[in-house]
Amino acid sequence: MNNFNKNDIVEVEVIDLTHEGAGVAKIDNYPFFVENALPGEVIKMRVMKTGKNFGYGKVEEYVKESDDRVGDVNSQYLRTGIADISHLTYPAQLDFKKKQVETVLSKVAKKNDITVMDTLGTENNTGYRNKAQIPVRRVNGQTETGFFRKNSHDLVPVEDFLIQDKEIDQVVLYTRDLLRRFDIKPYHEINKTGLIRNIMVRRGHHSGEIMVTLITTKKKIFRIDQIVEALTEKFPNIVSIMQNVNESHGNALFGPDWFVLYGKEYIEDQMLGNTYQISGPSFYQVNTEMAEKLYQKAIDFADLKEDDVVIDAYSGIGSIALSVADKVKKVYGVETVESAVINAGKNAELNDIKNVDFTVGKAETTMARWLEEGIEPDVIFVDPPRKGLDEEFIKSATKTGARSIVYVSCNPSTFARDVLRFEEEGYKLQKVQPVDLFPQTHHVELVSLFTK
Template sequence: MEKLKTGGVYTGTVEGYSSEGLGIVRLDGAVVFVPGTVRGETVELKITRVMKTAAAGELVRVHEPSPERSEPECPHFGVCGGCDFQHLTYTEELWAKRQRVQDALERLGGTDLQVEEILGARNPFRYRNKSQYPVGADGTVGFYRARSHQVVPIQRCLIQSEVSDKTAQAVREWMRRYKISAYDETTGKGLVRHIYVRVNRVGQSLCCVVANSRQVPREPELAAYVCAAAPSTVGVVLNTNTRRGNVILGDRYRTLWGQDFLMDTLCGLEFKLSVPSFYQVNRDQAEVLYHKALEFAGLTGQETVLDLYCGIGTITLCMADSAARVLGAEIVPAAIDDARENAVRNHIDNAEFFCADAADIAAKLEREGLRPDVITVDPPRKGLSEEVVASVAGMRPRRVVYVSCDPATLGRDIKRFAGLGYRAVRACAVDMFPATCHVETVVLLSKGEVDSKKIRVEFSLEDMDM
């Protein structure tokens, strides 16, 4: 690292991509991360920062563009921090995401399991059914600049639904017309913090305005502006968040007009979505993901399935028709209420839901002697705790289906499962978030005999190779 100097200009070849979608260039053995570059290109770059084990750079010139380079369709790309890959063809984006999962399985998971495929989206635009627009202190509505809380004014985003964009602009016009203040996170003063919109399969929408107060001026006019811009709106809700920090939603909700929920269909089932409900943001790809999870589960109709981190019961209920009994666990009470309602709504009578922390419910069911045939987990980005992994393994299911939104924590947890006798035998990536660096993965873990000495030797050899 001593040879690289901040401000220095160097020439190198892009070898691949980081987990954040940055191009990787090696200079004298040092890794330099360069945004906006494409694998295979020879580029001139300027070092902007030298760190202990790597460096950051910016693109100066591309000597010969890769055939996989694409002209970004969004004029805000590179300024707004929402998208990472609009400078790539979709084929190259899928390669980068599949490779990211493969690297995590090998380096962090200690396995040579190959990612079978990556399932791309038929339409990589306008796919998000949930949109969250931050509001800047000056009333700007848009999205954050990369690695900052500065709001970039954006009226049209190519990965949000058009209904969401129109709704956000309607709220902005309401604020401007009636001089409604925006929240300033540096002072803690002002009212409107975020605009939150859900949209269902048929174009109906639910609007939630997040405010630093239990009420805002001109509430009837707010509803009128929203409904005029998006006539298929089913409800306008006010959420109160008076806490400092970057958590979007508070705990209090009040319906200003219409209803406080939205109905949607997924995998042939109907689901009720309240504002805080966890629901995959790409409906079409969620169906692809859940069908793959169902395939990995290998159900015959005789099994008991336990679904941890079940949310409003999407995976649980999608598996109910193929199992004898399904159980879902989730820590959010409102989500469990919705899950139970969703089971009744879809005439599913072999599903049970528990409101508890995943580690607690897993340990409780293990103590009670529950022996599910299949356990599915779909944890948040931080993955599973060691306690959850131990409890899952302690119930001795034949198969564990792990749905992950973060390859790094997935790799870590696969290694933990391996130490408890569960080997990763299948893996598939699903592109749930086109244009961004995020990727979903489904992994099947199977119970097998463990030779602890053999595992230690294999890990030792891998470390030596690294």
């Protein structure tokens, strides 16, 4: 039981980091979570809040700082979660991510015999994001772009996002200035008034092509022609300006209706030598350079042969399927989002790739159908969303008798749960490689190999 009162100040040593990058300090076995505190640091901590099992504290003073601390960090990046481990030196960030993967494998999957490789890092650990989704709100009477404070809907105005492509930051600020100039009202969540909810900007890492999407509460935008003209004059790389109308008042980013305000409805970019058309709603890895390393690692793990049949479950716009097509006999891709499948088909044509078939459907049901049709894959690639794999999917995937299953995960905990399910079905985890797709944040991706 805790005997602390709010605003008590206690001196504590920080012993660990949570998977989200908060410091952990314990007093008589009662844990406190403290933002901007690193293992090995001794701090004077103010008690902010206490519950039955844990409390929250705040650093009042650093008595002893960690050697892994980066001085002079903008606290907004920590407060909004934009870059929630930017106070940690980059080598220490890579170690932190490796340890995260080791911890869940040991706790959830009871795996202590698997060597987790060192996290694959990058020299470009800032300015890497090729996409931004920025809320627009009124703050102190003025239209601002920025980011919500963690666990709230209070907008913190931000001009330099640290992890976004620098030109994207410039486009966001210039769009904000145009909204101010033409007095276009930002969305107000409580009153459900205003027009502009979010500005989304995508920029091709290799091509430099830019798409700007205005996410609005209704179709009509006052003086939109002048906004389009000003944007395209200022940024010649803009090849697409889109509008998405989202009339709902929930947390979903997009509504169902898309309109082209200028140019075409996609940008093009390259990955591992192929060209991709990327539309507004389609999923495309936000860190192109590291996604190329991630996919290359997945291809290396698969050890593909010329006469292999490959299945790419969760195929998106085709980035894995098209990257492996020239190495194998045939690739089947499946994806639930219809627009992504149309995109993937176009991307195959664009790169003159003929041995790939893309299907709209759920991976688990499609997989079972393919089995009935006698399609026998040698290798299966899976890159599911954060919730991991469906149990039915794991059953049908392992039933195929594929020699290797290469699992790309963006959530180590659901991955660790799935490791156990694969083992029950006779597949063994061979190796795990964490990859740093999101430097300065607590997120970690990994690529792993299961064999029969």
